[in-house]
Amino acid sequence: MTDISFATSLRTHQCGALRVEHVGRTVRLGGWVHRARDLGGLVFLDLRDRAGLVQVSFDPATAGADACALAASVGAESVVDVEGVVAERPAAMRNKEMSTGDVEIRATSIRVVGPADTPAIPVARGRSEQLAAEELRLKHRHLDLRRDELQRNLMLRHRLLQRTRRFLSDAGFLEIETPVLTKPTPEGARDYLVPSRVHPGEFYALPQSPQIYKQLLMVSGFDRYFQLARCFRDEDLRADRQPEFTQIDVEASFVTQDDVIDVAEEMMRTLWQEGGSPFPAGRVRRMTYADAMERYGVDRPDLRYGLEIADVTEAFRAVEFPFTATAIAAGGRVRGIRIPGGASLSRKQLDEIDAVGKSAGVRGVLRVKSVNGVVEGAVGKALGDDAASRLGLQDGELGLFVAGEDRITNPALDRIRQDVALRLQLAPEGVNEFVWVVDFPMFERDLESGTLSAMHHPFTSPHPDDVGRLKNEPWTARALAYDLVLNGTELGGGSIRISDPTVQRSIFALLGIDEETAQSRFGFLLEGLRAGAPPHGGIAFGFDRIAMVLAGATSLRDVIAFPKTTAARALFEGAPSPVADGDLEDLHITLESVAE
């Protein structure tokens, strides 16, 4: 790191940056009063800035009685201007828990330059004291952001942003900004709409992603593009979902899937290094979507632990066993996971796991224990003496099986698998298991209506081997689409795009978008593709999620300076809020009564 001077006209050093090497220097500091200790004659203030804490001592002999009195009376979180001398602390008075704990400032003067009200929520907190309720922390965000944890998170976020820019810029990618006021897209998530004042009845939309713009930049010849793009989606929120969020948006021309994956993987490796978290050596493994669904029941498998899904349909096929018979007869399968050491799960825990399965849609979870090579109970009776081997159960293993169609059992097995891993603490600490999931299907098919929708987005190129399937069985066609998954969380995804306007039209047709609709919604893209489009593709990463993972946070709110609540409210600034009638008139908007 380069040595930056934080000295200004009003201070010589940062509080938290003082060390033994500064001993003897006369310093002037500005900072927040973190905590005060008034011993009567002596007064100690812990002074805080973004670099950390430093102890300032006030002795009547050096600072004078007035300065001591002022130091004793200044309220927590006030900003003070202190002058003094850096002194080495006697051995017995050092504080090993402070990075500045070998020194203190012997103050000669103090001024209160920013007096503070008693803080609504505490900033300085004792070791065992609870954090204030998140509602209050969001309401008084300026105070909450003073806490060490959030300071560190936002400083990490800054470093990750800079590292991303440097990595991509060094790799020849150009940072190009795209509009925030853009065109509504009926596909995908709900748009945030912005009314136009000069065009009555017409609206802009905030972008869900810069997808079409970045493709047009490829058409324009900008080869390699990136953007730390703000995106907006008006959908219900979760701990890992905010209505506005930041994507690392990347697109490149004359590339294949492997080219995109190579760059993206190297970028992730760089960011994990910046975040100080281990990134596995060598190439990130790849798994097909079909494989992920078969072995883990999801398209974003957590590979920190085993518990792979096994198909035991054959063991039950010729057996009269009510739990499985109807499912098999209906063309379903019997699948489940085998848990080494699963015998330690209590009856109550197994009932809870059963409830997890049921809430995910299966009729129940079959529990099978192998003890001394023998499977007891109804399953043992039905399958016979070799039940354990037919189910692949090692001695002492517990099998949890469900029966039915894959589309039901996959999500159930996924949840059961995660639930068991959590109970048995199977995911090792500090381990990062990355995996590229590739060969996603082109489409999702609604079973009732038979309509197709794009799995990734409607500009995704079909897999060259599956183009022939588009005509008669498009729902079996794979796409050139890929996701990067870490420990069961999707970090980002992308695809090779369609660069041939004819292909794009045929995909629109499959999605039920007729020529006229395609023209009105995506005309500018189609026109671009007709103007000579290079083969291109890209990827987008959820930057906030990456920051969250690397900060060790459990909520996106802890890595965003001013986040929204789960109801998409901003408690600090109070948005959204009603506006004056006149403002609405200008926008040609009349409200229906919202009073009710």
Next chain:
RNA sequence: GGGGCCGUAGCUCAGUUUGGUUAGAGCACUCGACUGUCACUCGAGAGGUCGCGGGUUCGAGCCCCGUCGGCCCCGCCA
């Protein structure tokens, strides 16, 4: 749209099971004492629309209905 948990002093919580005198504790705050503390210590004090509205009851922080807000999850998020 649905399910779950939560809302009592500035903050964190107890009190709600089984309705009953004046709603408690720790921290913070105010005042006082204290010259080596570092979550300083000690003494005293102040501080409450029990989220809000309605209902049941002789009586509601506690029971019922509604509502607002926060968090977690399902649906949703091309």
